[in-house]
Amino acid sequence: MTTTPTEMLLTDDELLACLVEASCIGTVKMSFEIGPYYIDRPTINATLLAEALQRALLARLSEQQQPVAWRVRWRDAPPEYWTMFPREPVEALADPKRETQPLYAAPVPTPAAQAAQAVPAEIMAICHRLHTQDNRITDNPLFAVQERREIAGLDDGYADAWAWVNDDCEEITDPDEVARLEAAHANGDDTPGARRVGMTHRWEFVTGCLTEQGCKDYIKANGHNLHSPRIYAYGSYRNAEFIALRKWLKSLAAPTPTGAGDDHGGGHA
Numbered sequence: 001m002t003t004t005p006t007e008m009l010l011t012d013d014e015l016l017a018c019l020v021e022a023s024c025i026g027t028v029k030m031s032f033e034i035g036p037y038y039i040d041r042p043t044i045n046a047t048l049l050a051e052a053l054q055r056a057l058l059a060r061l062s063e064q065q066q067p068v069a070w071r072v073r074w075r076d077a078p079p080e081y082w083t084m085f086p087r088e089p090v091e092a093l094a095d096p097k098r099e100t101q102p103l104y105a106a107p108v109p110t111p112a113a114q115a116a117q118a119v120p121a122e123i124m125a126i127c128h129r130l131h132t133q134d135n136r137i138t139d140n141p142l143f144a145v146q147e148r149r150e151i152a153g154l155d156d157g158y159a160d161a162w163a164w165v166n167d168d169c170e171e172i173t174d175p176d177e178v179a180r181l182e183a184a185h186a187n188g189d190d191t192p193g194a195r196r197v198g199m200t201h202r203w204e205f206v207t208g209c210l211t212e213q214g215c216k217d218y219i220k221a222n223g224h225n226l227h228s229p230r231i232y233a234y235g236s237y238r239n240a241e242f243i244a245l246r247k248w249l250k251s252l253a254a255p256t257p258t259g260a261g262d263d264h265g266g267g268h269a
Contacts, residue, residue, distance in 0.1 A: 014056050067102035075099050119252060127253035129211040130246065140243050141233040145215045146203040148228040159198025166194055203232070210246065 071082040072092040082101075085092075092098045119127075135141050152163065152171075164172040164181050172178060172194060184191050206226065209215045215231040223229055236242045 017052075017056070065104055068105050069103045070100055071103060072098055072100050123249075124253060126210055126214070127249050129213055130250045131253060131255045133212055136233040138233045138235050140236040140239075140246055142208050142236050142239075142242060143210070143212045143215045144208045144232050144234055145206040145218055145226070146230050146232050147206055147226040148201050148230070149204050150227075151200050151202065152197050154198030154200055158200065160200045161198075162196055163199045164191075164194050164196055203230070208234075210249070 067088070070085040070087070070089050070092075072085060072089050073082045075097055089100055092100050152165070164178055166172060172181070181191050181194055181196070185196055206229070207215075207218055209218065212231055212233075219226070219229050219231075236246075
């Protein structure tokens, strides 16, 4: 016979009996020179309460199923010195110097109890966002944080822009100085202490997230270490592992009727 977790819950009367047995509640009579007083106070005795609860639970189990084994120890032995017996130790049960405890099979959780196992709130928040976020017309998108990397020193035909750097290879950003150098370059004049270099850029992957909000949170926390970060939605075509994980997470939360999170088509922001 199996026992469900609900059947193992103690009633209010059983809990009250355990508390009284452990002296956690009750009336304590105290006498003083000026007369007796009756004081209600809690007694902190976690060990007694734990033992009382254990006895109550064992009594409940004994009513519902047979022990699968027994354990025995001498009462003056350390708490961990138990000997296991596959059958009821009749001799030990009759010996006041020995303590015996029946062991029962672990309760079998019902489907409802399994479903009630709490999913962390932060995971449920991700599940809901998967249904409601804008997927940028991308099928099963993997959102990523990227940062812009500048590449300098390119020749004509490879550069998207031009910049001026000094002898220490530091970019000259003063607008008036840049204008003067550009004019000198156009006239064919020398520009001592400064040279014109070709520039381009590329976007480098920093980290990936299941949702766009995850990327926003990352940039908020770590954006000070990134150069011009942006959020990009990668497609996950034929990425069976990621798609399976994403669909399972979506199954934990009911879809919304708006269809805001429909997956169809990459994009960046």
